[in-house]
Amino acid sequence: MRDESGKRSRRVAVVGVGILGACVGWNLARRGAEVVLIDAGRPGEGVTDWSFSWVNASNKTVTRPYFDLNVAGMAAHRELAGIIGPDSWWYPSGHLRWTDDPAAEAKFLKTAELLGSWGYRVEASTGAEVRRRLEPALALPDEVPVVLYPDEAWVHGRHLVDRLVGQVVAAGGELRFRTEVRDIGTGADGSVRTVVLSDSNRLAVDIVVNAAGPRASQVAGLVARQLPMRREPGVVTRIDCAPVPIHRTVHAPHIEMRPDGDVSMVLHSRETDALIDTGEEPAELARLLHELARHVIPDLANSRIAQAQVAFRPIPADGFPSVGAVPSVPGYYEAVSHSGITLGPVIGRLLAAEILDGARDELLADFRPERFPA
Numbered sequence: 001m002r003d004e005s006g007k008r009s010r011r012v013a014v015v016g017v018g019i020l021g022a023c024v025g026w027n028l029a030r031r032g033a034e035v036v037l038i039d040a041g042r043p044g045e046g047v048t049d050w051s052f053s054w055v056n057a058s059n060k061t062v063t064r065p066y067f068d069l070n071v072a073g074m075a076a077h078r079e080l081a082g083i084i085g086p087d088s089w090w091y092p093s094g095h096l097r098w099t100d101d102p103a104a105e106a107k108f109l110k111t112a113e114l115l116g117s118w119g120y121r122v123e124a125s126t127g128a129e130v131r132r133r134l135e136p137a138l139a140l141p142d143e144v145p146v147v148l149y150p151d152e153a154w155v156h157g158r159h160l161v162d163r164l165v166g167q168v169v170a171a172g173g174e175l176r177f178r179t180e181v182r183d184i185g186t187g188a189d190g191s192v193r194t195v196v197l198s199d200s201n202r203l204a205v206d207i208v209v210n211a212a213g214p215r216a217s218q219v220a221g222l223v224a225r226q227l228p229m230r231r232e233p234g235v236v237t238r239i240d241c242a243p244v245p246i247h248r249t250v251h252a253p254h255i256e257m258r259p260d261g262d263v264s265m266v267l268h269s270r271e272t273d274a275l276i277d278t279g280e281e282p283a284e285l286a287r288l289l290h291e292l293a294r295h296v297i298p299d300l301a302n303s304r305i306a307q308a309q310v311a312f313r314p315i316p317a318d319g320f321p322s323v324g325a326v327p328s329v330p331g332y333y334e335a336v337s338h339s340g341i342t343l344g345p346v347i348g349r350l351l352a353a354e355i356l357d358g359a360r361d362e363l364l365a366d367f368r369p370e371r372f373p374a
């Protein structure tokens with residue numbers, strides 16, 4: 001195969017086809033690279049399918065570079081929706097937040113002020129106004145301060161992955177699903193040469209992208225690299241409800257909720273996540289989430305729990321993404337991140353440019369794999 005400049009393209013194996021692998025693969029394929037997408041299961045059915053899937057930078061103020069990367073992530077989603085079309089995956093309907101705890105309220109109002117000073121769009125409102133203008137089904141006090149972030153969104157991760165994978169195939173890419181990468185072979189100079197699959201196939205490749213999500217440290221181990229990661233599980237519940245009573249992502253006291261299509265909603269709560277390691281059953285955690293949701297949305301009285309799943313956040317040990325080349329293993333790259341729903345499209349674009357052009361973008365300066373010592 002030839003790339004966009006007419007040179008023989010390099011063959012890239014993308015290991016893991018969640019949102020990160022799909023975005024990297026799509027960007028490479030549309031620029032003419034020869035792409036093989038490999039997944040141990042089915043594309044988009046890892047943590048990408050069990051995410052709260054909120055596209056935002058308002059919750060990413062821990063450092064300015066991380067905030068800036070997430071803002072770029074939001075812009076990259078809008079751009080992607082313009083290229084591949086938004087239907088069935090992109091829901092730019094904004095985000096509402098309020099709380100019943102005075103200390104938490106003071107904190108999020110302060111954050112909103114900071115975000116405003118950084119040029120992020122924030123609108124201050126009240127419970128009564130939100131019910132009248134935006135979300136009539138919410139039970140919240142009339143006077144409570146509510147913050148609206150109008151540029152935030154949610155994404156249907158599995159549908160987005162399906163769309164991107166379809167376009168990689170249309171561009172001549174290869175798919176290898178239900179087969180796991182068991183080994184990565186290197187040459188005498190230490191550079192990547194092959195990947196070995198659990199179905200006994202061995203593929204000759206020039207480049208490997210580790211996009212294995214929560215299992216990224218195992219894949220890193222195949223090139224004798226240590227990628228330290230946190231253990232941070234979360235529980236997500238889908239409920240069946242028709243019609244869906246809210247239109248956007250909502251952070252209410254003790255519970256986060258969003259639509260998930262026309263007949264379903266997704267529920268999540270950091271408070272419930274904290275119970276996972278106490279040995280509480282996922283079904284019981286789902287029941288708790290459902291109860292919290294019905295408290296805020298009385299119209300959910302007749303809804304029912306459809307699915308619940310504990311998933312692991314793919315978080316490198318310091319909490320930030322690990323994206324880019326690992327110079328000690330030529331041809332090996334990482335695309336590993338929490339907030340991967342927000343960051344997938346921007347990481348995909350920047351990493352593809354790094355692989356194909358050697359361009360190291362400043363946006364990734366704080367998030368390079370080399371920060372973890374060999």
Ligand SMILES: Cc1cc2nc3c(=O)[nH]c(=O)nc-3n(C[C@H](O)[C@H](O)[C@H](O)COP(=O)(O)OP(=O)(O)OC[C@H]3O[C@@H](n4cnc5c(N)ncnc54)[C@H](O)[C@@H]3O)c2cc1C
Nearest residue numbers: 016018019020040046047048051054181213234339340342
């Ligand atoms: C509870 C929860 C809430 C979240 N909320 C948000 C949110 O609101 N906003 C946000 O931006 N992010 C959120 N996240 C994080 C986000 O979901 C993830 O960062 C993102 O989905 C990661 O995508 P991924 O492609 O890296 O991983 P995955 O989707 O897990 O994909 C990795 C793939 O790699 C495959 N794989 C693994 N090992 C191998 C191997 N050896 N060979 C072949 N294939 C392999 C797996 O089968 C899998 O399909 C949340 C996460 C959780 C758990």
